[in-house]
Amino acid sequence: MSQTWEPKIVAFLCHWCSYAGADLAGISRLQYPANVRVIRVPCSGAVNPFYLLKALQRGADGVLVSGCHPGDCHYLAGNMVARRKFALLKKLLEHVGLEPDRVQFSWVSAAEGQKFADVIREVTESVRALGPARHLQKARRALCR
């Protein structure tokens, strides 16, 4: 398994910025690792920290949340509220001995196709360095495929 293992990363992208940034990376033919599974969400502030824990429980090796830069939120302040929640989540994971780098955050605007590709590359490499997720997972029979 270790020879063929590739990190599986779930990315929650905000509809207004990061998802469009991913789109731009695509139409610009930028290369980035194919390890991310994208889930489009209305806003990074709409991402319940529970979603991230659930993704880790169900077999993701890493999770990324990406939203608009501060000040650019389509809903004015969703990303600012998200920033507080995720700072707390990261602290909590660290406190119980889970690798905080399994959950990552970024601001990517609709114009930053190159940054999106770079972020995915960096996140994939840092999760690859952590190796397959060992914590929090549900028994294998119950895993989503």
Add this chain to the structure above:
Amino acid sequence: MPVTDALRETAAQLLAEGTVQVVLGWERGTLPLRTTPLPARTVEEAGRLVADATCDNNLTLYLTRLKEERVGLVARPCEARALVEYLREHRVTPGRVLAIGVPCTGMLSRRALEARLGGRLPEAGRLDGDQVVGTAGGAEERIALAEVLEPACRGCRLPDAAVYARVLGHPCPPAGDRHTLLQRSDNLAADARYAEFVEAAARCLRCYACRQACPLCYCAECFTDRSAPAWVGPSDDLSDTMLFHLTRAMHLAGRCVDCGACVRACPVGVDLSHLNLALGREAAQRFGYRPGLDPADRPLVATFRPDDPEEFIR
């Protein structure tokens, strides 16, 4: 005058003159050294009230189950801090609750007492000043209350907010900073911290007594009880249990008033209050936010400052 006598007198007076319609307090339970919440509605019932180191439940939890317009709440610092959160979250109308402050000597830890009695439940017991007198196996033992206190009470912080309408006796002095209790886990390696978390989660029965006893866990429908979508599996699967505790801690971030009611309610002695403590410390250090102090504060995760630190964001 002992605080229980002063309390009975004050409660009877408040009820008789109609200032409040009910006084929410505790009365003696059926087991030794146990109490149970009592909504006293008559002067006679007020005569059954007690306030001492065996009052486990955080009374603020029961406020919203009362129908009365004017409620007297027997409040230790724990109740007072939770009441501040209730006011902040618009859970109770300002002016509905008259807080009767009672001094607190710290809560008796039943587990610590049982350990001192050779692992046996006390057949009889009473408090005598700052000592606990417990009888187990026919032998009476006298133990200083300070030696069998709840962990949460060792680092109690008093409410700075003046929510008390009356104060009986002298409030206890603050016993120090609870956050220092995190030093032990801070010094452990990540794997050791995880091992401890797994060990605690493995013992958890998922009975939700912690949630039921918590004054701030008041959602009409808890995420664990939802079946569509089923957020967490209903079984005692280890990963589901860990998700439950992590998410409960997230829901209490910046809200937990560290009363320890969850720890006292746990039937198997799981103490995961350090999760709440760690988030409380983060809220204080990162956002300068402390729950249970000022009813005018905006809730921690419902607000933001433009310059909140974001060093962890790419």
